[in-house]
Amino acid sequence: MTIISGKKREKIDRLAELAARDEERGVSLWQDAFRRLRRNPAAIVGAIILIVFVLVALVGPFFVPYGPKDTMGIREGVVKVGQGLIPGPSAEHWLGYDHQGRDVFSRMIVGARQTLLVGVVATMIGLAIGALIGGVAGAAAGLGGRWGRWVDTTLMRFIDMLLAMPSLLLAVSIAALLGPSLITVMIAVGMVSVPVFARLLRGSMIAQSNSDYVLAATSLGVRKSKIALSHVLPNSLAPVIVQATLTLATAIIEAAALSYLGLGNPDSATPEWGVMLADAQPWLGIRPALAIYPAVAIIITALGFTLLGEAMREALDPKLRK
Amino acid sequence: MALLDVEELSVTFARRNQRTVRAVDGVSFSVDAGEVVGLVGESGCGKSVTSLAIMGLLPRQPGVQVGGKAVFDGTDLLQIDDRSRRDIRGRDIAMIFQDPLSSLNPVVPIGIQVTEVLTRHRGMKGQAAAKEAAQLLDRVGIPDPKRRLKEYPHQLSGGMRQRALIAMAVACQPRLLIADEPTTALDVTIQAQILELLKELVRDSGTALVMITHDLGVVAGMCDTINVLYGGRVVETARRRPLFRQPRHPYTVGLLSSVPRLDAGRGERLNPIPGSVRDLLPWPDGCAFAPRCARRVDACVGEPPELVLTHDGRSYRCVNPAPVPGLTPGEDVREVVPGQATPGSVPAQAVPNDPPAVPGLAAAPSEEETS
Numbered sequence: 001m002t003i004i005s006g007k008k009r010e011k012i013d014r015l016a017e018l019a020a021r022d023e024e025r026g027v028s029l030w031q032d033a034f035r036r037l038r039r040n041p042a043a044i045v046g047a048i049i050l051i052v053f054v055l056v057a058l059v060g061p062f063f064v065p066y067g068p069k070d071t072m073g074i075r076e077g078v079v080k081v082g083q084g085l086i087p088g089p090s091a092e093h094w095l096g097y098d099h100q101g102r103d104v105f106s107r108m109i110v111g112a113r114q115t116l117l118v119g120v121v122a123t124m125i126g127l128a129i130g131a132l133i134g135g136v137a138g139a140a141a142g143l144g145g146r147w148g149r150w151v152d153t154t155l156m157r158f159i160d161m162l163l164a165m166p167s168l169l170l171a172v173s174i175a176a177l178l179g180p181s182l183i184t185v186m187i188a189v190g191m192v193s194v195p196v197f198a199r200l201l202r203g204s205m206i207a208q209s210n211s212d213y214v215l216a217a218t219s220l221g222v223r224k225s226k227i228a229l230s231h232v233l234p235n236s237l238a239p240v241i242v243q244a245t246l247t248l249a250t251a252i253i254e255a256a257a258l259s260y261l262g263l264g265n266p267d268s269a270t271p272e273w274g275v276m277l278a279d280a281q282p283w284l285g286i287r288p289a290l291a292i293y294p295a296v297a298i299i300i301t302a303l304g305f306t307l308l309g310e311a312m313r314e315a316l317d318p319k320l321r322k
Numbered sequence: 323m324a325l326l327d328v329e330e331l332s333v334t335f336a337r338r339n340q341r342t343v344r345a346v347d348g349v350s351f352s353v354d355a356g357e358v359v360g361l362v363g364e365s366g367c368g369k370s371v372t373s374l375a376i377m378g379l380l381p382r383q384p385g386v387q388v389g390g391k392a393v394f395d396g397t398d399l400l401q402i403d404d405r406s407r408r409d410i411r412g413r414d415i416a417m418i419f420q421d422p423l424s425s426l427n428p429v430v431p432i433g434i435q436v437t438e439v440l441t442r443h444r445g446m447k448g449q450a451a452a453k454e455a456a457q458l459l460d461r462v463g464i465p466d467p468k469r470r471l472k473e474y475p476h477q478l479s480g481g482m483r484q485r486a487l488i489a490m491a492v493a494c495q496p497r498l499l500i501a502d503e504p505t506t507a508l509d510v511t512i513q514a515q516i517l518e519l520l521k522e523l524v525r526d527s528g529t530a531l532v533m534i535t536h537d538l539g540v541v542a543g544m545c546d547t548i549n550v551l552y553g554g555r556v557v558e559t560a561r562r563r564p565l566f567r568q569p570r571h572p573y574t575v576g577l578l579s580s581v582p583r584l585d586a587g588r589g590e591r592l593n594p595i596p597g598s599v600r601d602l603l604p605w606p607d608g609c610a611f612a613p614r615c616a617r618r619v620d621a622c623v624g625e626p627p628e629l630v631l632t633h634d635g636r637s638y639r640c641v642n643p644a645p646v647p648g649l650t651p652g653e654d655v656r657e658v659v660p661g662q663a664t665p666g667s668v669p670a671q672a673v674p675n676d677p678p679a680v681p682g683l684a685a686a687p688s689e690e691e692t693s
Contacts, residue, residue, distance in 0.1 A: 032476075211424060212419060212421060212424035212425045213424060213425050213426055213427045213428075215379060215419070215425070216417070216419055216425040216426070216487065216490075217427070217435075217438070218379060218411070219377055219379060219411055219412065219416065219417040219419075220411060220412035220416060220417075220438075220439050220442070220490060220491070221408045221409060221410070221411035221412030221413060221439075221442055221443060222412070222438055222439070222442055223408065223442070226438070226442075230430065230434075230438070231427050231430065234427075234429045234430065235427065235428065235429050
């Protein structure tokens with residue numbers, strides 16, 4: 001059954017081919033967002049910071065000049081904490097020694113890996129649990145019937161309970177409950193971000209449930225579960241992904257805070273920026289730089305994540321799209 | 323028997339602390355197989371709510387009440403359970419919406435959205451579904467369908483998107499297609515193409531089409547039978563030619579005379595209907611159109627006008643319809659169907675022909691004229 005006559009059709013086909021040549025194939029929403037991201041200087045700066053950070057975390061530990069746990073300063077008698085002697089930067093030790101005579105530069109490099117690990121895993125935990133709860137609640141509230149509202153209310157009251165507690169207090173209680181370890185820090189920091197992800201995804205899904213394409217899909221008889229998974233969810237993910245980037249920054253800071261409070265990795269010889277910050281506290285009067293190095297590193301990394309996250313928010317915002 | 327028989331359909335929206343809105347108030351019309359039926363009226367007259375009610379797409383909330391019947395092929399669509407309703411949607415009845423961009427999922431390629439329907443109702447999967455989807459796109463006149471299947475809605479032009487939506491709607495060869503202002507969001511040139519496509523599909527497959535529109539041009543080009551809606555009621559029903567040649571209800575007359583005409587003189591002004599669709603909130607005892615009507619008489623206020631059937635197969639709800647040249651008023655009336663709760667109302671024949679010189683409306687209008 002042809003609608004258009006053959007000649008007309010050929011003409012249209014030719015035009016379509018011409019148009020296709022100019023236009024890149026299969027430009028999806030994400031590719032479009034990426035293209036806009038590349039034009040944003042803030043995104044470029046953020047991305048460069050992050051790439052450097054990740055590179056250092058991944059390959060840095062293989063190239064450090066000294067072992068991060070090697071207390072050579074004490075052994076060689078250069079570091080005498082009792083006399084307030086902690087030497088600063090030198091040609092051999094670029095950032096000087098710490099209070100146990102270890103090379104700070106090596107510890108910073110090796111610590112990047114731990115810090116990145118904590119940030120990423122904690123964010124993943126928060127994203128997974130939060131998206132699960134928020135996704136179920138959002139689908140139930142937006143598409144479910146009477147039961148849906150009930151499911152939504154139950155889940156979201158639980159989230160509200162989590163949200164009612166100050167985040168650091170919540171993290172501290174979880175960490176204290178589970179006992180100090182690296183895994184504990186990740187779980188504690190992850191749990192803190194669960195309510196944020198859950199509320200974000202739920203709100204986004206409810207908003208999408210009222211859109212025309214959901215109505216159109218319903219009018220074609222598509223099942224509710226299918227609508228929730230293949231129509232509503234993909235459209236609701238953009239703000240969640242942006243939030244994940246921003247959460248990475250706070251996760252690193254919160255992990256540092258937990259380590260600082262002594263709820264982090266009990267093996268304090270393993271370098272991590274938060275632990276290093278905490279360890280430097282007694283020596284602030286003698287060598288304040290020991291605290292400044294990890295603090296600046298944390299700030300710059302968090303800044304990188306935040307810059308990229310904000311730029312992504314702009315790039316993915318449908319209102320700003322042409 | 324008609325394919326779809328809508329009888330006394332009513333939809334009310336009740337909101338807390340607000341008066342109940344009667345969006346649709348006793349709408350009746352029928353659609354035969356292969357017929358194109360138009361629902362015409364200006365914004366707010368209940369066209370879209372009628373279609374959503376038939377499809378069961380109104381929000382399921384305590385405040386939303388749907389009454390009456392919508393019998394499709396022997397089953398009342400308003401009574402069946404959710405499961406069978408979902409089975410009917412898309413397979414037997416499909417709908418085309420107004421805005422093709424927002425009716426397509428922006429993050430899912432067209433192909434997946436088309437195959438979804440095929441999978442759901444025809445059990446097709448993988449290659450077979452993709453092939454059928456390409457054929458569907460081809461059928462609705464989308465060039466290079468294989469490539470288009472991989473593309474996203476924003477890469478298609480407005481006309482293409484509406485074609486894709488139509489492809490999804492006709493994927494299972496439904497017996498009834500409801501098009502809710504399918505051309506409103508499109509350019510005029512594209513509008514003509516889409517209407518042509520719909521006409522072709524209806525002619526080829528024998529699908530019945532309910533065309534919801536405010537565009538009289540669309541109606542004139544497509545519909546066999548036309549129902550004019552006002553204030554949630556059907557005020558006039560007629561075949562296409564008689565309606566355009568000789569509108570009877572003053573609202574239809576007003577609609578037709580407010581359309582710009584090519585053959586009108588240069589300085590000639592349009593004749594808009596004064597006022598706007600009243601708030602649907604209270605259904606006054608009387609004709610909803612009375613406050614704006616040029617042929618208003620005293621009898622318009624009081625009882626809702628009854629349905630008048632004429633000898634030439636038309637019907638209207640008006641106590642003082644536009645006269646037909648060569649006929650005395652009331653001569654062509656075949657039957658007056660008593661409306662609900664209208665005992666002892668004035669028979670249509672007894673209504674004086676001319677409107678009163680001074681619109682001396684007794685009770686109700688004071689509130690309406692201020693609104």
